[in-house]
Amino acid sequence: MVLSVVQGREEESSSVVSSVFASRYVQDPPPRYKMPEKSIPKEAAYQIVHDELLLDGIPRLNLATFVTTWMEPECNKLMAEAINKNYVDMDEYPVTTELQNRCVNIIAKLFNAPSADQTKQAVGVGTVGSSEAIMLAGLAFKKKWQNKRKAQKKPFDKPNIVTGANVQVCWEKFARYFEVELKEVKLREGYYVMDPVKAVEMVDENTICVAAILGSTFNGEFEDVKLLNTLLTQKNKRTGWDTPIHVDAASGGFVAPFLYPELEWDFRLPLVKSINVSGHKYGLVYAGVGWAIWRSKEELPDELIFHINYLGGDEPTFTLNFSKGSSQVIAQYYQFLRMGFEVN
Numbered sequence: 551m552v553l554s555v556v557q558g559r560e561e562e563s564s565s566v567v568s569s570v571f572a573s574r575y576v577q578d579p580p581p582r583y584k585m586p587e588k589s590i591p592k593e594a595a596y597q598i599v600h601d602e603l604l605l606d607g608i609p610r611l612n613l614a615t616f617v618t619t620w621m622e623p624e625c626n627k628l629m630a631e632a633i634n635k636n637y638v639d640m641d642e643y644p645v646t647t648e649l650q651n652r653c654v655n656i657i658a659k660l661f662n663a664p665s666a667d668q669t670k671q672a673v674g675v676g677t678v679g680s681s682e683a684i685m686l687a688g689l690a691f692k693k694k695w696q697n698k699r700k701a702q703k704k705p706f707d708k709p710n711i712v713t714g715a716n717v718q719v720c721w722e723k724f725a726r727y728f729e730v731e732l733k734e735v736k737l738r739e740g741y742y743v744m745d746p747v748k749a750v751e752m753v754d755e756n757t758i759c760v761a762a763i764l765g766s767t768f769n770g771e772f773e774d775v776k777l778l779n780t781l782l783t784q785k786n787k788r789t790g791w792d793t794p795i796h797v798d799a800a801s802g803g804f805v806a807p808f809l810y811p812e813l814e815w816d817f818r819l820p821l822v823k824s825i826n827v828s829g830h831k832y833g834l835v836y837a838g839v840g841w842a843i844w845r846s847k848e849e850l851p852d853e854l855i856f857h858i859n860y861l862g863g864d865e866p867t868f869t870l871n872f873s874k875g876s877s878q879v880i881a882q883y884y885q886f887l888r889m890g891f892e893v894n
């Protein structure tokens with residue numbers, strides 16, 4: 551392919567993709583913000599996009615992320631093979647759905663969910679990442695709290711959530727998007743995670759849940775979920791409320807069960823009703839997969855589950871999005887199968 555330099559186009563430099571990238575098929579550089587008038591050959595389109603992307607960083611050299619940037623070639627192959635499967639089309643791709651269900655059960659068992667015994671199906675869903683999982687878990691808490699308040703004929707218009715000030719931005723998004731007040735426990739010099747004592751002090755009758763983080767985004771530190779569970783149990787007993795706990799285990803969820811199996815932070819603690827984890831962090835899958843797991847079916851209000859039937863049979867869905875790719879879910883299953891639980 552011949553690339554020719556088009557010069558003297560200063561005034562156009564910001565309105566075209568690049569004056570450098572051209573071929574004999576591309577007499578003029580393609581416009582940057584509007585669709586080109588004419589089509590170009592696939593080779594030319596590929597080269598232009600490929601070469602422009604050279605200016606991105608190299609993911610494998612990106613040591614500032616804890617999102618996966620390398621997977622085995624066999625898994626890359628599986629992902630490429632599934633690239634054209636729409637995950638939501640469960641009737642058409644029932645095996646992909648089955649793999650997601652296996653992942654949900656594997657993770658629920660890893661987190662000691664009582665619903666994940668041999669006889670019952672665990673309750674959970676694959677998401678785009680922890681952020682979507684947190685929105686779903688937060689919505690379930692809000693709905694449950696509202697239903698209870700309505701039944702008690704009490705006001706249900708001022709829900710709040712208690713977190714540490716170290717929460718990831720997705721909690722602030724949840725609060726703003728879904729109109730829940732975020733009550734943040736302030737951090738202090740030398741203590742950079744949520745103090746369970748202070749968190750429980752901030753809980754009131756409008757608190758839909760306390761969110762603890764297993765693996766603070768800023769320093770990786772685990773919050774003391776066990777102490778939170780103890781203090782909140784005492785407060786619930788005193789007040790008659792039943793404020794639950796959500797654990798944001800975006801990064802710690804695939805670390806703690808392997809490195810600290812004795813640490814009680816998960817469904818072993820009775821007030822922990824839901825947990826999220828990012829598959830694309832220590833679940834070792836490329837960006838685009840997370841998981842929301844609930845302790846049991848009772849924690850998930852029915853009205854949040856939609857049943858669609860226009861793709862075939864009855865398909866229950868509880869996600870913010872509808873269509874999405876299947877590759878990440880398949881890759882997650884590959885990693886579980888490939889790694890096993892073995893702790894070396």
Ligand SMILES: Cc1ncc(COP(=O)(O)O)c(C=O)c1O
Pocket residue numbers: 678679680681682718720763765766767798800801828840
């Ligand atoms: C504690 C915590 N929660 C939530 C998120 C959001 O995760 P995701 O990028 O999977 O949406 C992150 C991401 O860094 C995180 O560290």
